[in-house]
Amino acid sequence: MTRDRIPYAVFTLIVAAAGWYTDNPYYLQTLTFIGINTLLALGLNMLMGYAGQISLGHAAFYGIGAYGTAILTVHWHVSPWLALPGAVAAAMLVACIVGIPTLKLSGYYLGMGTLGFGMIVNILFREWSSVTGGASGFVGIPSLELGPISFSSTKNYFYLVWGFVIFSFILCHRIINSRVGRALRAIHDGEKAAAAVGVDTAKLKLQVFILSAAFSALAGFLYAHMVFFISPESFDFIASIRIVTMVVIGGMASVWGSLIGASLLTLLPEWLHAFSEFEMVVYGLILMIIMIFLPKGLTRGLLDMFERARKNK
Amino acid sequence: MMTTHAYRPLMWIISLVVACLIFVSPALAESGKPTYKIGGIFAVTGPASFLGDPEKNSLKLAVEQINKAGGIDGHMLEAVIYDTEGDPSKTVMGVSKLINKDQVIAIIGPSLTPTTLAVVPMIQKAKIPFISCAAGNKIVQPVDPWVFKTAQSDIMAVATIYDHLKSKNVKKISIITVANAFGESGKEQLLAQAPTYGLTVIQSETFGAKDTDMTAQITKIRQEKPEAIVCWGTNPGPAVLAKNIQQLGLDIPLYQSHGVASPKFIELAGSAADGIMLPTGKILIASLLPDSDTDKKVLTGYIADYEAKFKSPVSGFGGYAYDAMNILATAMKGSNGDKEKIRAGIENVKGHVGVSGVFNFSPTDHNGLGQDAFVMVKIVNGKWELLK
Amino acid sequence: MQEFIQYFFSGITNGAIYAVIAIGFSMLYNSTELINFAHGEFVMLGSMCMITFFGSMHLPLIPAIILAIVCVTAAGLLFERLAIRTVKNPEHIVLIIITVGASIFLRGLGMLIWGKDAFSIPPFSSHPPLDIHGAKLLSQSIWIILIFLLTTVGLQLFYKKTLTGKAMEANAISKRAAWIVGIPSRLMVTLAFGLSATMGAVAGVIIAPVTMCSYDMGTMIGLKGFCAAMLGGLGSLWGALIGGFLLGILEAFGVGFVSSGLKDATAFLLLLFILYVRPGGIISSADVKRF
Structure with a gap:
């Protein structure tokens, strides 16, 4: 058990050191975005990598988290710390209602079902303008305060987000290495076989779906209180596809894969600014090349290469 | 042979990373006067x-x-x-x-x-x-x-159109706006300012920024028989609308927003652009301005x-x-x-x-x-x- | 009544376009069990090629159409050879992300070649619209439906009457069995990619005069085509047809009788409903594998 914890302890140290060492708010903000994206990727990875269920509509839960806290704090004047469980609970409730019929679908049809759900939620964000501010967006989301600590400072916010990330990593790690985790992998490898050995597949799939919605909503909450502004296009179909891409590029069924995928997809556009007009072409090419040469994602692929290189020596 | 194969993907990755790093490194700062x-x-x-x-x-x-x-x-x-x-x-x-x-x-x-x-x-x-x-x-x-x-601001654009409508003694209008922030802000102003100019907005439709066909919306507008249509959007949607209106043979004056005020709009809408009225900054008609106009030189x-x-x-x-x-x-x-x-x-x-x-x-x-x-x-x- | 017919015309025009795109999705799925997220970009390429050949170079209509289709098909084949076939032991999800990458790449390429502006070309012919009970059927709509019919009849003949078509169908039913009787399955996959790109090009060519074409037009229309394919049942030609028309007509009536802002929501709600009732699409094909 203790050996299991070493990577997480090291990782926590690295995060703390990065926060201590970095002073430029731009780099801190970039790292914070990576943290938020990691939460998104982690949530979807639980669903895709471990339970083998696709979702092309996860940005909807991300949006529900963000709009949930925005509505609660701005319209209803609720404290953000109460809005957090509120927004997450709302996303979980929606996930439960949508999940029950949708998760009966499989493969591309599940993809289509979740995609349709994501589109409908996005249209709601845009059209229900009296509540959500419509296409122009939602302004005036308050910053987070906890007693004397103000999270409007970039550095404090960095620690807050990465605190949540580390907590989620450990939570996921425990779930994966529990009975539930084994049952999930059984579903991934063969749903009927899993059912035959006594796994309640429908219930378990729903639970993971709800869990991954909760992670996405948490990310949405953190995004809203970081930028203080949200608008529908941050939570559209393209955003959903980006989350899926993070998971697959990083490596499915790997907690660290989520981190790597999220980092790459956050940093890549920043680096590619130098290409200006060619940015899109290069970005698309890099995605394709990674997938062509490392079909198992960056984490697994790089490890494999490392091992092969060692054997060949 | 085996090793080269194993290393080939690795080489790709390394060259990619190196390429990225090169572009990350900040451009060399120019020496000399402070800029x-x-x-x-x-x-x-x-x-x-x-x-x-x-x-x-x-x-x-x-x-x-x-x-x-x-x-x-x-x-x-x-x-x-x-x-x-x-x-x-x-x-x-x-x-x-x-x-x-x-x-x-x-x-x-x-x-x-x-x-x-x-x-x-x-x-x-x-x-x-x-x-x-x-x-x-x-x-x-x-x-x-x-x-x-x-x-x-949209406020001024709407006011300019409404001024013109009022001078033409129009009372009932239909509005159709694009489903994004630009259209929404326009819609808000169109609805808010209408009473001041004695206008009634009898109908408010929207279209998607990438819609390929708007005949359905136009059919709905035709039923209501407005005296003028005001469309609020940016290219290319309003051009599609103008084309569809021409094709369906609707004979109602069409007003567009300053969002389409570019030669591109005329190019896209072709002959359907004829007769369309819109508010614009003076840049589009710079050559038509009298020489006494202060803006002309700029x-x-x-x-x-x-x-x-x-x-x-x-x-x-x-x-x-x-x-x-x-x-x-x-x-x-x-x-x-x-x-x-x-x-x-x-x-x-x-x-x-x-x-x-x-x-x-x-x-x-x-x-x-x-x-x-x-x-x-x-x-x-x-x-x-x-x-x- | 007049409005009703007009909505219907609007619906079948869009529906025919969605159907052609859906056929492209379905055809590829049949042979490879792959969804190509770059399919919308092939539609874009078709439209933009049409802009170049018909709009700027002023080629006659038929050669322009053929040239546009040939170019896009070649691009599709190139994509299969360079990006899909090179992957060893591919999992579906990996191939899908490759197509996502390809869609971004193609969009970027489109932007480099044609710039960021939108373009339009005149209709294929300038007949006045047909007047039916006061409702107008536009001349380009007639072209769209005509070309759509030609394409589907052609495809049906290809699948049922030619050896290659039969081989493709056999390969789609069972790769193994087809391989045993000597059908080169790799070639069939390549062919499916090419044909699917052709379908995208056809859709692109016929919508070029009705809409405004720009490098980023593919995403939304590809998505709609994907929905149509799913709605009808993946892998089935007839399913794609039904799905396409159903989606087009639903949208038009959604505008007419619900609200234009919620037209996409209406369409997607119904889609979810159909999926819940018939989890394999309207024409359920064989069990669809998971990702």
């Missing part, structure tokens, strides 16, 4: 590139002209420009980079209302002069000390310089960034790079003749344009014609 760095952040690609692309070019043009004239108090200008793709998160990252990494002394852009609203909290915190190029009225109302804008100069430098026809949108840079330059004179002085300087800019109109800023008016910035034009045989 003023101006940040630009526009939707250069993505659905709003028709705004961002000319804005980027115009900013470059303005900076080049100012430098050629000896800079500001001897300081040269340098523009650092990033692309937002119209995405709020990317804009936030870009502005953060401009403020913290590039350490610019003022920021021009973004191109859209949502992306502007997304960065306003950062601007307030960083206390840096900021001139937006977006149309939304929410940007300068309520007034924030650091936030300015140069694009004409407009024709900008058009000639832009077309010579970028070899593409000018649209009114680039003017937002061009004006912003010139207003900023006026405010920066004698400021010695002090941000508070620049900010106060912008509020003191009066009678600045720009591409979009004459700017008169004040501590309570951070847009500075009056309704005279707009004129009504009509498209006749594929050419703009000044109305009234």
